[in-house]
Amino acid sequence: MKAPDFAYARPTVLSEVFDLLDGDGDVRLLAGGQSLVPSLNMRLSAPSLLVDINRLPGLSGIEARDGVVRIGALTRHGEIARSALIAERLPLLAMAAPHIAHAAIRNRGTFGGSIALADPAAEWPACCLALGATMVVASRAGERRVAAGDFFTGLFATALRRGEVLVAIEIASPPAGSVAHFSELARRRGDYAIVGLAAQVARAEDGAMDPRLAFFGVGDRPVLAEATRRVIAGGGGIADAQATLGRDLAPTGDAECAGATKLHLARVLLGRAMAALRTRGDA
Amino acid sequence: MTMSVAMTVNGKAVSGNVEARTLLVQFLREHLGMTGTHVGCDTSQCGACVVHVDGVSVKACTMLAVQAEGSKVTTIEGLAASPEKLHPMQEAFRENHGLQCGFCTPGMVMSAIDLVKRHNYAVTEEIVRHGLEGNLCRCTGYHNIVKSILAGAQAMKAAGV
Numbered sequence: 001m002k003a004p005d006f007a008y009a010r011p012t013v014l015s016e017v018f019d020l021l022d023g024d025g026d027v028r029l030l031a032g033g034q035s036l037v038p039s040l041n042m043r044l045s046a047p048s049l050l051v052d053i054n055r056l057p058g059l060s061g062i063e064a065r066d067g068v069v070r071i072g073a074l075t076r077h078g079e080i081a082r083s084a085l086i087a088e089r090l091p092l093l094a095m096a097a098p099h100i101a102h103a104a105i106r107n108r109g110t111f112g113g114s115i116a117l118a119d120p121a122a123e124w125p126a127c128c129l130a131l132g133a134t135m136v137v138a139s140r141a142g143e144r145r146v147a148a149g150d151f152f153t154g155l156f157a158t159a160l161r162r163g164e165v166l167v168a169i170e171i172a173s174p175p176a177g178s179v180a181h182f183s184e185l186a187r188r189r190g191d192y193a194i195v196g197l198a199a200q201v202a203r204a205e206d207g208a209m210d211p212r213l214a215f216f217g218v219g220d221r222p223v224l225a226e227a228t229r230r231v232i233a234g235g236g237g238i239a240d241a242q243a244t245l246g247r248d249l250a251p252t253g254d255a256e257c258a259g260a261t262k263l264h265l266a267r268v269l270l271g272r273a274m275a276a277l278r279t280r281g282d283a
Numbered sequence: 284m285t286m287s288v289a290m291t292v293n294g295k296a297v298s299g300n301v302e303a304r305t306l307l308v309q310f311l312r313e314h315l316g317m318t319g320t321h322v323g324c325d326t327s328q329c330g331a332c333v334v335h336v337d338g339v340s341v342k343a344c345t346m347l348a349v350q351a352e353g354s355k356v357t358t359i360e361g362l363a364a365s366p367e368k369l370h371p372m373q374e375a376f377r378e379n380h381g382l383q384c385g386f387c388t389p390g391m392v393m394s395a396i397d398l399v400k401r402h403n404y405a406v407t408e409e410i411v412r413h414g415l416e417g418n419l420c421r422c423t424g425y426h427n428i429v430k431s432i433l434a435g436a437q438a439m440k441a442a443g444v
Contacts, residue, residue: 002325007284008303008349030350037345038326040304050303052350078339102417104333104340104394104400224290 003040010052014165019139020051020068021163029053029165031074031113034105048186062086070136071169073112078103080111082246088092089173092131092180092200096123099182102190114164115151118158118221121192123184125152126216129224130170131199135159136168143167178202179280181273184217185265186258193217194256195265199273207279209233215266218251227238238274242267292317296435301348308332310348313336315345317436319359323419327438330418332359333397338384340397359389362396370424371438372396372431381431383422394418394434396439404440406433 011017021027025048030036032054039045053059053074060074062083069089071080079087081097100106100114101124114124115135128135128148135146137160151159160166174180184196194217202212211235213225227246232241251262289298292315299314303416311317311334320343332343335357362370372392375381382388398414399406406414411432412425420428 003304004307008286008347009323010349010352030347033350034327034345034346037306037347041306041325041344052347056352098413103328103398103414104330104342105327105345106345107339107397108341145322188416189413192433232367249325 002043003037004041004043004046006047008047008052009049010055012055012057014056014138014167016142017051017053017056017165018163020049021165023049027051029116031116031190032076032109033113034101034109035113035117035119053165053185060096067171068172071111071171073110073116073166074170075111076107077101077109077111077114081106090131090171092127092182093124095180095182096127096198099123099184099189099193099196101103101188105190107152111169115169116158116160116166118152118154118156119192120155120221121194121196121217123182123193123196123198123216126196126198126214126222127182128171130200130212130214131171131174132212134170135166136170137164138167140166144158150222152221157221174200175202177205179277181277183272184268185195185269195251195262195269197266197269197273198222201277206233211273211277213273215249215268215269218249218262218266223249225270232274238271241274242270245270286349288349288352290354290356292356293358299348303347305348306344306412307346307348307351307356308338308343310351311343311356313406314348317358317360321386321389323386323390328419329387330390330394330415331387333393335393335397335416340394349362357393359392362392365401370396371433371444372399375435375438376428376431379427379431379434381424381428383420383424387418387420387422387444391415391418391420391432392429399432399439404436405419406436408433 027049028047030052031052060072064120077100087094134149135151146159181199184193196216198214227247228244231244251259253259291418321331327345334343335370392409411429
């Protein structure tokens with residue numbers, strides 16, 4: 001056996017999940033399992049109980065309500081990649097989906113699972129930040145909503161408290177004229193990004209840009225480049241924006257490359273994004 | 284923790300008692316003796332373990348057997364109608380020299396069929412090459428694998444499978 005021994009439960013109602021989360025020991029939720037099961041196999045995690053939430057009704061699917069797209073936490077990456085509603089309303093997610101791992105993994109891995117795991121090099125947390133998403137969190141006490149900007153609190157760390165379950169993500173449709181841009185650098189397609197950029201850019205009729213630029217793979221969590229946003233919104237060019245990015249990001253090195261290289265690569269992605277947005281016909 | 288598990292594998296109802304930590308690929312290989320599904324990397328990189336669960340490709344080393352409870356699983360052993368008549372995709376691999384050592388082949392074929400169905404038979408070389416990002420061939424025989432899948436897609440369409 002590769003994984004350490006653990007107990008397994010497959011509840012069919014949310015109240016049962018809350019009961020199980022109240023128990024002693026290291027209790028972990030199992031959604032798509034595409035990060036958790038490999039980490040069990042490599043014995044990097046040793047939970048005492050896995051609570052498989054895949055059979056819970058109502059946690060999956062994509063629907064539009066009053067200008068907001070609600071994505072159930074158990075919605076698979078592949079469903080998002082193939083959704084006509086997502087392509088129309090939230091094209092940033094459709095652009096990012098093909099970069100997530102490989103087809104067989106996208107068939108199992110979930111939107112909510114990736115967000116709750118909060119890998120700093122993952123695509124979905126950065127997209128949520130760029131889109132100003134709201135996390136819908138349930139517990140025995142009821143539901144609460146957490147803004148994406150407050151949700152990612154550190155390396156694999158989120159604002160989720162003990163006993164809470166991420167049940168859905170709500171994302172308001174960007175205003176008319178707003179455009180999405182997604183790019184990442186990885187050694188192989190499907191690997192975690194060395195550096196990536198998820199951007200949602202509002203544009204005025206005079207061409208002025210107000211970009212929400214979420215960089216990932218640059219620290220312990222995805223980062224919104226606010227100083228750079230102000231420079232671009234004020235009419236700054238590519239070189240000004242690239243110079244300013246050093247005030248927003250302070251990447252540390254990892255197994256891929258040094259922090260200074262990451263900052264350089266983030267500047268490259270920013271330059272490419274700005275050039276692409278200027279020449280795009282729909283922009 | 285030992286649990287009972289029941290599922291359908293290649294159209295046949297199967298069940299067993301397994302530890303919760305048993306992976307689907309271990310259940311197939313060690314409990315059912317179906318060794319067509321291979322284990323390559325153990326870390327969901329290589330794709331040798333790809334099977335279909337409820338009609339879509341899944342890496343069987345990254346799913347617990349108990350998670351497949353009640354599911355319909357198809358493995359490489361379940362594709363051919365008979366020992367004499369291979370699935371069109373298997374036949375295409377044979378015709379186009381789509382395998383060298385053969386270790387990655389079961390996963391390649393299972394991924395290929397899911398890819399072709401997902402694109403409603405309309406695959407191009409670019410789609411196939413991107414679609415194989417999760418399947419590694421250590422003989423580096425990709426060129427003929429891509430050729431096989433393009434031919435297999437046509438054959439699947441013609442055969443209506």
